């Protein structure tokens with residue numbers, strides 16, 4: 001087991017670009033706490049900066065951009081949905097570092113070229129090179145992934161031929177280098193909660209590409225910290241999802257130079273709260289978003305943070321989280337989705 005200071009020293013070996021404002025705020029949501037009979041705290045990763053449209057990808061990008069600069073890259077390539085927060089935050093980070101952003105964006109929800117919204121609008125303002133790929137539906141998912149890989153590989157080859165050095169970031173920034181950022185986030189959150197005299201019992205976070213959870217469970221393992229790390233899925237995942245998260249956590253620990261850790265049992269996944277799928281709104285989630293806004297003045301989004309918030313409330317209601325527990329909601333951002341296509345916003349636009 002390691003102390004917070006020992007892990008900080010291990011992280012300090014890695015080149016890192018300062019892209020946001022850390023530590024992010026941490027405070028209690030008093031009204032939701034009273035309503036639900038727990039002590040609920042929020043960790044505002046949505047408040048990471050550098051723009052108003054930050055989120056959890058910024059922590060990963062601090063290490064990813066550090067790595068890109070170390071390798072003297074001048075171009076970064078990444079992947080996501082057309083309304084990907086990760087793609088937008090990568091384009092922002094690339095501009096901060098003086099690199100050129102290239103985005104491969106899959107139209108899970110088809111954008112209207114006459115009315116470009118939310119993250120796609122920000123990508124456009126940032127002047128990112130954008131390649132749109134149209135979704136083939138669930139049955140063709142694998143074929144679509146292959147096609148996307150081939151298109152991206154072709155463009156990367158062209159860029160390299162033209163003399164550019166390309167840094168290739170996987171979807172969500174979920175490589176071991178990116179996940180280092182969420183080892184750091186775990187340490188920061190624990191210090192903030194302890195400064196308030198609070199030992200966290202549960203932490204809830206939405207989970208997509210898995211880098212956030214991968215880093216968090218790596219940190220939990222290193223510290224031997226008993227806080228239950230809960231991942232709320234934001235869309236359907238294969239049966240190997242948990243093993244993929246453990247694999248990423250193991251690779252992250254190995255990159256860090258830590259001894260192997262026993263990870264089984266360190267992760268609690270919740271697959272029942274995303275409704276019909278990724279970027280598909282649900283009535284229950286939208287109700288939870290309205291409740292949070294009307295009780296605390298805090299916005300969550302229908303794709304990620306709202307789904308996790310809803311899942312967390314259900315776990316508290318069911319008793320899976322014991323009454324009186326100290327619970328942390330890790331707000332990962334994503335609120336630009338509130339300004340995206342109607343198909344993503346759902347009934348939030350109605351009073």
Ligand SMILES: *Cc1c(COP(=O)(O)O)cnc(C)c1O
Nearest residue numbers: 085208209210211212304332334
């Ligand atoms: C990407 C994202 C997540 C999921 O994080 P992963 O590391 O991909 O699992 C959660 N919330 C928001 C707002 C995101 O953009």
